Amino acid sequence: xxxxxxxxxxxxxxxxxxxxxxxxxxxxxxxxxxxxxxxxxxxxxxxxxxxxxxxxxxxxxxxxxxxxxxxxxxxxxxxxxxxxxxxxxxxxxxxxxxxxxxxxxxxxxxxxxxxxxxxxxxxxxxxxxxxxxxxxxxxxxxxxxxxxxxxxxxxxxxxxxxxxxxxxxxxxxxxxxxxxxxxxxxxxxxxxxxxxxxxxxxxxxxxxxxxxxxxxxxxxxxxxxxxxxxxxxxxxxxxxxxxxxxxxxxxxxxxxxxxxxxxxxxxxxxxxxxxxxxxxxxxxxxxxxxxxxxxxxxxxxxxxxxxxxxxxxxxxxxxxxxxxxxxxxxxxxxxxxxxxxxxxxxxxxxxxxxxxxxxxxxxxxxxxxxxxxxxxxxxxxxxxxxxxxxxxxxxxxxxxxxxxxxxxxxxxxxxxxxxxxxxxxxxxxxxxxxxxxxxxxxxxxxxxxxxxxxxxxxxxxxxxxxxxxxxxxxxxxxxxxxxxxxxxxxxxxxxxxxxxxxxxxxxxxxxxxxxxxxxxxxxxxxxxxxxxxx
Ligand code: ME8
Numbered sequence: 001x002x003x004x005x006x007x008x009x010x011x012x013x014x015x016x017x018x019x020x021x022x023x024x025x026x027x028x029x030x031x032x033x034x035x036x037x038x039x040x041x042x043x044x045x046x047x048x049x050x051x052x053x054x055x056x057x058x059x060x061x062x063x064x065x066x067x068x069x070x071x072x073x074x075x076x077x078x079x080x081x082x083x084x085x086x087x088x089x090x091x092x093x094x095x096x097x098x099x100x101x102x103x104x105x106x107x108x109x110x111x112x113x114x115x116x117x118x119x120x121x122x123x124x125x126x127x128x129x130x131x132x133x134x135x136x137x138x139x140x141x142x143x144x145x146x147x148x149x150x151x152x153x154x155x156x157x158x159x160x161x162x163x164x165x166x167x168x169x170x171x172x173x174x175x176x177x178x179x180x181x182x183x184x185x186x187x188x189x190x191x192x193x194x195x196x197x198x199x200x201x202x203x204x205x206x207x208x209x210x211x212x213x214x215x216x217x218x219x220x221x222x223x224x225x226x227x228x229x230x231x232x233x234x235x236x237x238x239x240x241x242x243x244x245x246x247x248x249x250x251x252x253x254x255x256x257x258x259x260x261x262x263x264x265x266x267x268x269x270x271x272x273x274x275x276x277x278x279x280x281x282x283x284x285x286x287x288x289x290x291x292x293x294x295x296x297x298x299x300x301x302x303x304x305x306x307x308x309x310x311x312x313x314x315x316x317x318x319x320x321x322x323x324x325x326x327x328x329x330x331x332x333x334x335x336x337x338x339x340x341x342x343x344x345x346x347x348x349x350x351x352x353x354x355x356x357x358x359x360x361x362x363x364x365x366x367x368x369x370x371x372x373x374x375x376x377x378x379x380x381x382x383x384x385x386x387x388x389x390x391x392x393x394x395x396x397x398x399x400x401x402x403x404x405x406x407x408x409x410x411x412x413x414x415x416x417x418x419x420x421x422x423x424x425x426x427x428x429x430x431x432x433x434x435x436x437x438x439x440x441x442x443x444x445x446x447x448x449x450x451x452x453x454x455x456x457x458x459x460x461x462x463x464x465x466x467x468x469x470x471x472x473x474x475x476x477x478x479x480x481x482x483x484x485x486x487x488x489x490x491x492x493x494x495x496x497x498x499x500x501x502x503x504x505x506x507x508x509x510x511x512x513x514x515x516x517x518x519x520x521x522x523x524x525x526x527x528x529x530x531x532x533x534x
Contacts (some may be wrong), residue, residue, distance in 0.1 A: 006046070007038040008267040010243050012275060013096065015021045015060040015134075016076040020084045021318035022337075023272070023304045023311050029334045030216065030301060030343065030420060031270045032090045036425075036476035037415050040500040046264055048246050050096035051081050055235030056131050060223040069221045073099060085320050089330040096246040098238055104223050106250025107241045110290060111214075111233060112226045119289040124212040125170045125395055132159035134235045136213060137167075158274065164504035170213040171225060173237070178285040179209045185284060190297050192280045193320035193418065194344035195479075198275050201280045212282060214480075240283045243267055243280065244292070253283040266293045268418075274310075275314045276300035299418055302338075302346035311349070324354070327523060332358050338477060358520065365431050366481070367520035368471065372438060373467045375514045377460055380447045383490070383512040385464045386457035395454075396437060397462040403433045404469045408504040411473055427473050434466040464489070465509055471495055473504035481519040488515045 011031045014024050028049060035047035053073040062072035077097060085092060096103060114120050128137040133156060142154040142163060153162050185191055192198040215231035216222065222232030244250075247264045248257035253332050271279050276298060284294040303310045304318040326334050336354050339361070341347030376384060393401075410426030438459075447457040468489055473496045475482035486495035490510020498506070 004043050005033070006044040006264050008046045008247070008264040009035050010048040010269055012271050013052040013098065013239055013242050014081065015057060016051050016053055016073050016081060017057050019076070019080040019527035020321065021311060022321050022324065024457060025084060025088045025321040025333070026304055026337050027090050027270060027272060027301065028084065028090050029337060031338065032092070032340055033420055033476045034398065034418065036091060036479070036496065037500055040476060040496055040498070042499060045193045046094070046247070047092045048243065049090065049092050050095050050097060050237045051077055051098070051241055051244070052235070054222040054232070054238055055097045055134050056219055057134055059219055060131065061309050062262045070099065084321060087325050087330065088333055094246050096242045098242060101125060102250070103242060106245030107223050107233060107238055108226050109250045114289050115227060119174050119290070120171050120214065121169060121174070123172045124168065126167045128163040130156040130163045131264055132156060132161060137163055142409055153186045168217055170217065171231060172211040172217040173214045173286070173289070175212045175282065175285045176209045178288050179205060182281060182285060182290055185265040185294060192276070193297060193299045197276045199454065204277065207280060209281070233256065236278055236282065237286065240278065243269065266296045269298045271300055273297065273302060289395065299344070301344055302341065305348045308348070319349070321335060328358055329353065329480070331481045332362055332520065333425070335362060335478055338420045341421065343418060343420045355523070360524065362520040363518070363522060365428070365435065366474070367518050369431060370436050370467055370485045371515050373463045374512055376443050377512040378514050380443065381457060381460060385512060385527045386461045388458050389463040391454050391458050393458055393462070397458050398468055400434060400437050400462050403430050404466055404504045408469065408473065412501055424477060429471065430466060430470060434463060438463060465506065466509050468506040469503040472498045472500055472506060476500065484515060484519060488513050
């Protein structure tokens, strides 16, 4: 088989003006499930995430809290943003902060190169700016507020707050020069996904690209422009560069770090659709100017909606991830958001839907199946998975083996398309069919008569293969439950080292023991509907 390309996937780096909510956690678990799948398939995988710490928004928040911006970001990163990774069980390979020295060095080098190569000029910006978005706005991007404290005023359509009017001497990037190359790039299949996001970007760029102001001179919380220290680099230009600064761009040429950059770049970029424009327009234009490869793909996932609105802290619809994981656990969090929302579309969150899926699909579906199979092998065969190489299998057994193959192949191709929900749906066909198979085959009845010993062997071996395959296939999605099941099945080594593309061939040779506790314990409905009093 030809060697597969390294798989480098990055999440956006998040603003640390506030604590994370489940929208941020959703991006994290999506990227993490994809990374875990590739890692478990033996690909040279790298998952990057981190925090975006410069700019006016953070500066103002820090001032409002009476601390320096660095004190503020240190505190939030430590108390809220790195703990998020544990809350939802993210196996990231690196965590970049834009205040890291390695990042500042790389940004300085990059911007100096663009300046030296004639892509940057001095000018004056006069227009709107939304500090919430950290974005220069056109009049068309604003709406007139119809109610509330800003009624009658022009406000940012996303933040519903008035924008600033800026008049500043700034440096500009000649982004307009890249318009045709960008439009040609969008013709490449898969560069921007899904189609709805691609169409929006294409029509935006076709309207004509302006040059981009890439520095600010009215405050100093940022990375200095190297040839003019009275400016700091615009926070988005600074932030986008994290994807290459973290893997060694900017390190000494020939150094190990710099070689890592050459090997890993370009990345698959997973972002919310709110920031797809930055990633599909500004970012590739910057890379083209620096003669570097553009990202492999930019995928703009949908929004989590609460009460029909995009969830956000500023509108007080934010839900903290731990409010869910404290009651349901991190596996259920991961499973629910990846399964219930078609990746790429918006999706509504509700406690009722979460509880219902937890009960039906995780507790009664996967969890119960895992308990039944491990308990029966322990009870009827002293924990040895029967060897059925000489036993003739029945049609029903063959059908399960075919479903295992289908689930494995179906999940793998879905993952290649970043269709996380489809991957889980393919795997759940196996969960459901295997549960039905056990109910129909009634191993408990077969066990009562020695004459059925061979039949019982075939059923238990088939069920074990299915459950073993599930432990492997679900490990990227529900790593804790998979590890518990793997241990009960006597699986060799750690489940996250079992090749996910070869799950269908697992047969198992270790000692099976019953699960010590259910994979997904029953949760009282009352507690489930309003954890933490939310
Ligand atoms: O934009 N539904 O950071 P940010 C789904 N620092 N995803 C959501 C969401 C929701 N309701 N709300 C937030 C920034 N997200 C910049 C990025 S990258 C170089 C710089 C997720 O803290 C989603 O991934 O505002 C969205 O794109 C991101 O959080 C915005 O995070």
